[in-house]
Every structure is written in structure tokens, then in C-alpha cells.
Amino acid sequence: xxxxxxxxxxxxxxxxxxxxxxxxxxxxxxxxxxxxxxxxxxxxxxxxxxxxxxxxxxxxxxxxxxxxxxxxxxxxxxxxxxxxxxxxxxxxxxxxxxxxxxxxxxxxxxxxxxxxxxxxxxxxxxxxxxxxxxxxxxxxxxxxxxxxxxxxxxxxxxxxxxxxxxxxxxxxxxxxxxxxxxxxxxxxxxxxxxxxxxxxxxxxxxxxxxxxxxxxxxxxxxxxxxxxxxxxxxxxxxxxxxxxxxxxxxxxxxxxxxxxxxxxxxxxxxxxxxxxxxxxxxxxxxxxxxxxxxxxxxxxxxxxxxxxxxxxxxxxxxxxxxxxxxxxxxxxxxxxxxxxxxxxxxxxxxxxxxxxxxxxxxxxxxxxxxxxxxxxxxxxxxxxxxxxxxxxxxxxxxxxxxxxxxxxxxxxxxxxxxxxxxxxxxxxxxxxxxxxxxxxxxxxxxxxxxxxxxxxxxxxxxxxxxxxxxxxxxxxxxxxxxxxxxxxxxxxxxxxxxxxxxxxxxxxxxxxxxxxxxx
Amino acid sequence: xxxxxxxxxxxxxxxxxxxxxxxxxxxxxxxxxxxxxxxxxxxxxxxxxxxxxxxxxxxxxxxxxxxxxxxxxxxxxxxxxxxxxxxxxxxxxxxxxxxxxxxxxxxxxxxxxxxxxxxxxxxxxxxxxxxxxxxxxxxxxxxxxxxxxxxxxxxxxxxxxxxxxxxxxxxxxxxxxxxxxxxxxxxxxxxxxxxxxxxxxxxxxxxxxxxxxxxxxxxxxxxxxxxxxxxxxxxxxxxxxxxxxxxxxxxxxxxxxxxxxxxxxxxxxxxxxxxxxxxxxxxxxxxxxxxxxxxxxxxxxxxxxxxxxxxxxxxxxxxxxxxxxxxxxxxxxxxxxxxxxxxxxxxxxxxxxxxxxxxxxxxxxxxxxxxxxxxxxxxxxxxxxxxxxxxxxxxxxxxxxxxxxxxxxxxxxxxxxxxxxxxxxxxxxxxxxxxxxxxxxxxxxxxxxxxxxxxxxxxxxxxxxxx
Numbered sequence: 003x004x005x006x007x008x009x010x011x012x013x014x015x016x017x018x019x020x021x022x023x024x025x026x027x028x029x030x031x032x033x034x035x036x037x038x039x040x041x042x043x044x045x046x047x048x049x050x051x052x053x054x055x056x057x058x059x060x061x062x063x064x065x066x067x068x069x070x071x072x073x074x075x076x077x078x079x080x081x082x083x084x085x086x087x088x089x090x091x092x093x094x095x096x097x098x099x100x101x102x103x104x105x106x107x108x109x110x111x112x113x114x115x116x117x118x119x120x121x122x123x124x125x126x127x128x129x130x131x132x133x134x135x136x137x138x139x140x141x142x143x144x145x146x147x148x149x150x151x152x153x154x155x156x157x158x159x160x161x162x163x164x165x166x167x168x169x170x171x172x173x174x175x176x177x178x179x180x181x182x183x184x185x186x187x188x189x190x191x192x193x194x195x196x197x198x199x200x201x202x203x204x205x206x207x208x209x210x211x212x213x214x215x216x217x218x219x220x221x222x223x224x225x226x227x228x229x230x231x232x233x234x235x236x237x238x239x240x241x242x243x244x245x246x247x248x249x250x251x252x253x254x255x256x257x258x259x260x261x262x263x264x265x266x267x268x269x270x271x272x273x274x275x276x277x278x279x280x281x282x283x284x285x286x287x288x289x290x291x292x293x294x295x296x297x298x299x300x301x302x303x304x305x306x307x308x309x310x311x312x313x314x315x316x317x318x319x320x321x322x323x324x325x326x327x328x329x330x331x332x333x334x335x336x337x338x339x340x341x342x343x344x345x346x347x348x349x350x351x352x353x354x355x356x357x358x359x360x361x362x363x364x365x366x367x368x369x370x371x372x373x374x375x376x377x378x379x380x381x382x383x384x385x386x387x388x389x390x391x392x393x394x395x396x397x398x399x400x401x402x403x404x405x406x407x408x409x410x411x412x413x414x415x416x417x418x419x420x421x422x423x424x425x426x427x428x429x430x431x432x433x434x435x436x437x438x439x440x441x442x443x444x445x446x447x448x449x450x451x452x453x454x455x456x457x458x459x460x461x462x463x464x465x466x467x468x469x470x471x472x473x474x475x476x477x478x479x480x481x482x483x484x485x486x487x488x489x490x491x492x493x494x495x496x497x498x499x500x501x502x503x504x505x506x507x508x509x510x511x512x513x514x515x516x517x518x519x520x521x
Numbered sequence: 522x523x524x525x526x527x528x529x530x531x532x533x534x535x536x537x538x539x540x541x542x543x544x545x546x547x548x549x550x551x552x553x554x555x556x557x558x559x560x561x562x563x564x565x566x567x568x569x570x571x572x573x574x575x576x577x578x579x580x581x582x583x584x585x586x587x588x589x590x591x592x593x594x595x596x597x598x599x600x601x602x603x604x605x606x607x608x609x610x611x612x613x614x615x616x617x618x619x620x621x622x623x624x625x626x627x628x629x630x631x632x633x634x635x636x637x638x639x640x641x642x643x644x645x646x647x648x649x650x651x652x653x654x655x656x657x658x659x660x661x662x663x664x665x666x667x668x669x670x671x672x673x674x675x676x677x678x679x680x681x682x683x684x685x686x687x688x689x690x691x692x693x694x695x696x697x698x699x700x701x702x703x704x705x706x707x708x709x710x711x712x713x714x715x716x717x718x719x720x721x722x723x724x725x726x727x728x729x730x731x732x733x734x735x736x737x738x739x740x741x742x743x744x745x746x747x748x749x750x751x752x753x754x755x756x757x758x759x760x761x762x763x764x765x766x767x768x769x770x771x772x773x774x775x776x777x778x779x780x781x782x783x784x785x786x787x788x789x790x791x792x793x794x795x796x797x798x799x800x801x802x803x804x805x806x807x808x809x810x811x812x813x814x815x816x817x818x819x820x821x822x823x824x825x826x827x828x829x830x831x832x833x834x835x836x837x838x839x840x841x842x843x844x845x846x847x848x849x850x851x852x853x854x855x856x857x858x859x860x861x862x863x864x865x866x867x868x869x870x871x872x873x874x875x876x877x878x879x880x881x882x883x884x885x886x887x888x889x890x891x892x893x894x895x896x897x898x899x900x901x902x903x904x905x906x907x908x909x910x911x912x913x914x915x916x917x918x919x920x921x922x923x924x925x926x927x928x929x930x931x932x933x934x935x936x937x938x939x940x941x942x943x944x945x946x947x948x949x950x951x952x953x954x955x956x957x958x959x960x961x962x963x964x965x966x967x968x969x970x971x972x973x974x975x976x977x978x979x980x981x982x983x984x985x986x987x988x
Contacts, residue, residue: 253799
């Protein structure tokens, strides 16, 4: 069923193949373990086709043949945003059919994702790839002037269809080989104008939160130690002095009670954000989340909406013990009525936070304890990402690797090795855990025909299990090999460091799995 | 540093009671930003800093106060100073005397001599009485309808009519009600029509809830009555949240939430009370202590002296009233509302009553309690009769009015049931809407596959439900 749906949409798209895309400069980005990450993740392709039909250009502006868009990058972004809104109707017609949930926000998010892709296109030095919990001293990313003209966009809206654009293929091929040998080019860095600002992931969350609180006086934060203490992970630092004790509310230790409280407040018009100090503690709030958060909009006949955001750090950390290393996405995924998203970079953390706050549905935002100190350069301007979209981290040809949250970085590390061995993995950060972005995933599977899911969830009943089922159901015809899923074992997370490491999927396992699948 | 801070804030609070100085200071501050709601955000930070300043000031004053006392008698702990004692003594598990119960009318509907008498004029009293009778009749007829198989489920509020109607009377329409499930009378008072009640019970197209909940799970955003959710005590923290929302918006309204004696055993009850106290939330916790939680009597539910004593444990002002005395309930709720809004504090009201009916239509209470007991309460201690006696004693009600009311209500109800029975059920599309604001792709898929199945096997599909 989905297949027919997609096929129709793809033919529509192929008719619009004369799309012209802008070049955007690659900005610096410091990302954990994106060492040797192939540039080309979410960057733009410049097509040589001259599109005369300006209506169909989504991201077009007048000056498409500029090679030095250093200075006008900022202007262009602004222009694009204006043009976006002006072309909203048209673009909605273009994309609306494709993705029912598209809106201007979506389009802006695509722009934003492109920016982010540029940002995420990092460079490569030979820094080590091991995580260091003490300090994420990430290699600084250098600027590649030559990358400007040679980047590839693979968008979840499917604007580039494999086979429909030979240029893209060639470009892509070029990129792969370049990536391996790529080195930093420091000289050009200083001259380039850097847009955006650098910050850590928890700061990005805070920025998103603060912007939303400024924008809408109904937004409030509820949780333990979120007030003057600033939150255990400092996500709400300095918000209490700014907005007051009531808007950034410190609560007693009763997760079910303050989640219930947030639900009640949401039904009366506030937009609360519930912070669980650790996702595992939200198990106590499961009753409220399942019975009321997910249900009340439905059972009240649509009379009451519950625009609540529930967020908190989860996942396996560094020797935090079994109770503090839980992955709740698998438990929550069945609850009807809620949406789940997982952030993995400062860029998408801020975007998803804002989107979640603005959404009318209850959203659970999964953060990861070990990712809070990731540093990245994010745009200065406001952007909101789509809650139902997946993110193309690295386009490729041989195999689709689906992942989310921290495992993204393990996958990218493995990708490094894989590229050296001659494989070309396509890495997608699924981001939206409920509902799955089967559109992006489907397109990818149709291209590569092999799927590997890498997740941190437990084997039984995890996100990977659901995703495997969904893929098998919808894309069975396109698979050349069975879907493989790498996940944590069904054991409580042990405390001992070495044991803990073995419960989490490591890059070596990913490489082995890819080699196995691609035989 | 944190310990010192917590302590000083607590001392500040402690002194607020004692000296009243800080209370005055707070009131003036509250007053100040009452006039200028936009200045809340800036003021809250300001107020907070004032509070901090106050507490350190208070700390010094406290020091000076206790200087004269023998320093050994008092000790500092986080949470404030406590007096010491060399004698070991345990606080008894039961108080010497049970907390007294406030009532205004005696069993015969005569006002008790020394009672503080609430002002209830004729019009209000008659409306109260009419609604109590309507509620009683509605319960009887819907119960019978369930026994006849016309609706699937019902739960009566027999014996608790006074609680329902009188508490609703004391509130305004702006006060938000977060109910358990035995408070249909509150909705009735606010203007929910017979027809709407029937629609919900039959789950037809005209239902507010679009047929998604079982009978008696009413909800009306218009009347500020939250949709009933079957879970016990889960609405209590939500009520605190609503109060928090009202507090943020500085509205002249409070929240009332109802629960039974059984609900007080749930963790949510304790957490909610604690929260409300800490937050200074304007919420009225109304406990309908009707003696039974399905088959569990209160003696097996808790060992404390009812629920009212639990209020003080959480720092909440509480009162025990006679739940079968409409005027007492009215007075208590009115006063509680005043306190909740003006002082921004939670109030706990325990209303002692009796559940004359069964827990629900799935229950036969004669299995665990004697029929005599039920009869006694129905005949002798019934709240509607008691109130009627008072209204009649005032000369505001006659026997003719009584019979006329009962017959007209009965007729109206039967008609409403008949109409509701014949209204269409909600369409299939309503199965998938309102799960999210817009249905996502997986729900589209599921709806499509369901429709295909129905098209293929129309004979398996009920005919009176539109697709």
C-alpha cells in the first residue's frame, strides 16, 4: 500500500526534476566522532540544469551561479525564508502531496536541515574516536573551500531520486573518495565568515527552551531541581531567575504527581515541559502518561488538548548503574496518542525542542546522558524542525543504517572504517521514534536494498523490533537481505565499565554486521 | 550552602506565621502585581529575591527572639528549629477525640440552634432541591435502563446528592471541576441537560466525548468539568496542575476535585496534597467518605481518623462536614473557596456520607453489607429528604410541587433516553481522529485497511453505525 503511494509521488517528483538548488557554504562544526565523516551529509548539490521554471524552485534565488557566497550566505538564507513563505502555497502543493504533514515549518526545517548538514559536514583530522566522558574535546572542524561546489543533498522530501540525476551520482562518487583523504585546510578558515554560534547540546536545548518561553507566556517548566539549581544537566540553568519560580517550578519528588500536574495544567491552557531527572524515573509517571496524557484528548472527544512535552536524559551512560541506564523508548512506544522524538546533535536538539513545545500533541523528547556536551555550530536564526522527519546523516549506496541518539556516533565511527574498506553506507538518524518516517527510510531502502538497524534499546520489544516489523511489512520487495538489528542485550546494565561497554553496540560490531550483510 | 538556604527559607516561612510581618510584606507584593499581570515575570524574580532577603532578615530576628531562652531547649535542623524535650514520648496513633463534624441541620431538617447559618435564599434553595431530586431520579431511571439492557453501565450517586449539588452551588462557573466519577450532580447544576447525559450514556453521535468513553464518564469543557477518567485518584495531581495554571494566570477562580475514601490510599493522593501545599495552589480537595470502596469498608482502607487528619500532616487546612447536610456542605465549600483564592492555599474537606446505592451496575452490595444497614440510611439519614424538610419548613415547597417535579423529571428523562437511543452512533472516522491533532500516516493506513475490511465483509459490521 505504501509502495503504491510512494511510486505515485515519485513520478510526480520526477516531473519536477528541474530543480535548482543553492550552494551553501560549509560552516565549521565540531561534532563528536564525526571525524572523517563524509562531507556531503545534508549538504547541497548544485545542479547544472538551468531551471527556467522559477515556480518550481524551492530554494532558488537570483544568483545561482555564485561561487563566492561567503558574504551573501546570510542574506540568502533570509531571502530563502521569505521566499519560502511566499511560495508556501506552491511548495505545499509540491510537498504536500508527498508528505502529508508538510507545512512551512517543514520547509523551513528542510532549509535548516540543509544548513545543519553543511554544519555537520566536518573535517577530519586524525583525532581519536573514543568517547571521553570527562570532556568532549572535539577536533575542531576546518573549512573546505573546495567543498562548496561539490556537495550532495539527499532530502527526506525525496527531491533527489536515484537515477534521475546523473550529476548527483557522479558528485557523490567524487565525494566518497575525497572524504577518505580529506584533510583540514586551515588557511581558508579564518577568512570565511562564520555564521551561527557554537554551543553545547544542553545549551542548545536551553536556548530552544528559552526562545519558546519568551515567545509564549504559557510555556512553563516543571521538574525536580529545575529551578535555582538549574537542572541536573543544566538544561534549565538561569531560567528561574529570569522567569520566576512559578514558571520554572521546582517540585517535590513525585514523578507521577508532577506529570499529572503538568497534564492538568495543559488541559487548562498552559504548555508545560516536564523534566524527568533521568528518563528511568518517568516509569513512575507511566500511569499518568499512558492513561491520561495519551488518552484524554481522545476520550474527551477532542475537547481538551494536552500540549505537554516530557523530556529527560536516558540511555546508557558511564557507569551509572542499572536503574539510571534505562531506555524507555521501547516502553512508551505503544502508548496511543503520544509522539516520541530523540535528539542527537545540538542542532536537532534545539529544533526538536522547539517543535515539541509548539506541537499540540504530547511529545516525549529523549535525550542522552552522554551527548549533553556535544559542541556544534548552529544557526543564529530561529528554526524549528519537523517532529516526524528523519535526518540523512550520510548518503550512500550499499546499505542503509538506521539509528538514533547516541548510536549515531558509533555508526559514523564505523562508517569511517567501512569507507576505508570500500563500503558506502547510508546513515539515517531516524529521530522520530513514533511515528517512524517511513518515507525517508523507504526511499533509502529502495536505493540500497539492505538495512541494518543500530540502536541502544533492548533486543526484545525495542524500537529496532518495531522498525524491523514496519520495514518488513512495507518494503519486503526491496530487500536483498534480511533486516539486521543490532541492539543491547536483554540485561540490566551492569555497573562494571567493561561489562557496560559490551551491552552497548560498538563500532566494531557494526562494521562486522555491514560486511556480513553486504556479502 | 544549599542546606543553609533551605533552612533560611523555612525559617522565613515559619516566621511568617509568628510575626505576620512577612505576611504583610507578601500581601502587599501580591497586591502589587495583581494590578499589573504583565509584570509577573519580572516581579516573580523580584519577589523571589525579596523573599530571600526576608528570610535572612528573619533569621537574625529569630536569633534575637531566642536569645533569652535557654539555648539548650531549641535545636536547629534543616526545616527549622524544634523544641527539645528530655522525656521520651510517642504521639498516639489515635487522637483522644475524633475530629468533630460540622453540621447545620439535624436529622429532621431543623437548623441546629447554635449553628453559623449560611445565607441561602428561597430561589437558591429551591434550585438546589430541584437539582437534588433530578439527580436522584436520573440515577434511578438510568440504573433501570441499564438493568433493561439499554445502556451498558451506570454508577449512581444515591446518598450523595447533597454533596454533589451543595458543593456545586458554592462554586462559580469559572471554578474548574476535576471529578472522580460520582459527581454528575455538579454537572447537572452547571447546566448539562438530560439529553446530554443520555447521549453520553448511549455513546451516540451527539455525545461530547464522541462515544469514546463508557457511561457516566461525562466531560464538558464549556462547563469547566474535566472529562472523567476511570482511574482512581489520578485526577488529584492534575487538579493541582490546574490550580497551578490558575495561579499563573492570576484568575479569580479555584479548582475543586473529588475523590472517595478509597482514593486516599493511592499514592497520587498523597503526592497531590503535598504538592498543593508546597505550591500554595488554590485547590479544594473534596473527599466523599461514603464508607465503602466497592466492598472495602473504611476500617480496612486506613487506620487514621478518616481523611481530615491527613490534611494537617501535609500542611493543609481541613474540615470535616456532614455530607448529608446540604447546607453544611454549601457553607464549607463556600468558605473553602474564599480561602483558596484569597490566601492561595489548598483546602481539604472530608464529607462523611453513605453510599446507599451499589458501587455500580456491576456490583451487588448486599453481598458484603447488610440490607438493613442500607435501608436505614435510605429511610432515616437520606440527604434529599432532610433538605426537603428544611425547605418545607421554610414554607418554600409543597407536596404538590414535589409530585409535579418528580413526574416531570421522570417524563423528561424517559423522553431523553428514547431520543438518545435512536440517535446514530458516531461514524467510523471518529475512531481515528483526536488521537493526535492530525492523524499520522500509520493511522491513515490503519483506517484504510479497516475500511477495506468492512467493504469486503459488510455483513459482519453493525448496520446502525455509519461508516
